[in-house]
Amino acid sequence: xxxxxxxxxxxxxxxxxxxxxxxxxxxxxxxxxxxxxxxxxxxxxxxxxxxxxxxxxxxxxxxxxxxxxxxxxxxxxxxxxxxxxxxxxxxxxxxxxxxxxxxxxxxxxxxxxxxxxxxxxxxxxxxxxxxxxxxxxxxxxxxxxxxxxxxxxxxxxxxxxxxxxxxxxxxxxxxxxxxxxxxxxxxxxxxxxxxxxxxxxxxxxxxxxxxxxxxxxxxxxxxxxxxxxxxxxxxxxxxxxxxxxxxxxxxxxxxxxxxxxxx
Numbered sequence: 001x002x003x004x005x006x007x008x009x010x011x012x013x014x015x016x017x018x019x020x021x022x023x024x025x026x027x028x029x030x031x032x033x034x035x036x037x038x039x040x041x042x043x044x045x046x047x048x049x050x051x052x053x054x055x056x057x058x059x060x061x062x063x064x065x066x067x068x069x070x071x072x073x074x075x076x077x078x079x080x081x082x083x084x085x086x087x088x089x090x091x092x093x094x095x096x097x098x099x100x101x102x103x104x105x106x107x108x109x110x111x112x113x114x115x116x117x118x119x120x121x122x123x124x125x126x127x128x129x130x131x132x133x134x135x136x137x138x139x140x141x142x143x144x145x146x147x148x149x150x151x152x153x154x155x156x157x158x159x160x161x162x163x164x165x166x167x168x169x170x171x172x173x174x175x176x177x178x179x180x181x182x183x184x185x186x187x188x189x190x191x192x193x194x195x196x197x198x199x200x201x202x203x204x205x206x207x208x209x210x211x212x213x214x215x216x217x218x219x220x221x222x223x224x225x226x227x228x229x230x231x232x233x234x235x236x237x238x239x240x241x242x243x244x245x246x247x248x249x250x251x252x253x254x255x256x257x258x259x260x261x262x263x
Contacts, residue, residue: 039093
């Protein structure tokens with residue numbers, strides 16, 4: 001049981017104490033009246049009810065609300081937790097409670113320092129988890145970027161390996177070829193159509209139709225120097241006569257098709 005405690009007369013003129021509700025004032029006085037010789041007390045609402053409000057019909061929720069009020073307004077009341085249990089330390093205990101040193105009984109409750117030490121460990125552990133999460137997140141992000149890059153390259157490679165590329169040349173590829181070959185946008189499109197007709201009529205197949213188109217444009221419009229690895233590889237570029245012959249053949253086939261339709 002706690003020893004006799006003193007109430008300093010200055011408490012009644014203290015603004016913080018004066019701002020407390022009646023129930024919170026009783027709780028504050030009950031805290032230092034029942035604290036051990038080192039100014040510590042259990043903060044469990046059930047314990048406070050049994051100790052301070054033994055004969056009052058107040059709920060645990062009300063006591064918890066009053067406890068929060070006291071902690072927020074009285075800076076000397078510090079709530080802390082150790083191993084899942086709540087305690088209160090009265091930080092100005094020795095200032096207001098004069099005790100004979102040889103009669104002080106050591107507290108059986110854990111110190112505030114124990115809570116701070118546990119908190120430090122938790123913070124350090126949390127930081128470690130966050131660091132690991134950050135590293136893992138960065139790795140996932142890097143892997144995703146690499147996966148997206150490979151997927152994009154594969155998509156581009158598949159597109160340029162298809163004969164239909166010559167009929168559906170992407171806008172960005174057209175712009176790049178206009179810039180690097182000296183051809184106009186219309187000439188790039190027309191050359192794509194001509195190459196498509198040529199490959200169709202001759203049964204020709206190329207690994208990279210984009211490279212074929214670029215090489216043909218450079219040959220015809222004055223910039224034959226290859227700039228990519230695909231273009232450095234040998235590419236069989238059809239002559240202008242071959243392209244014109246393929247275009248005439250296509251026109252003849254179209255004419256025959258129309259004649260049959262009219263009949």
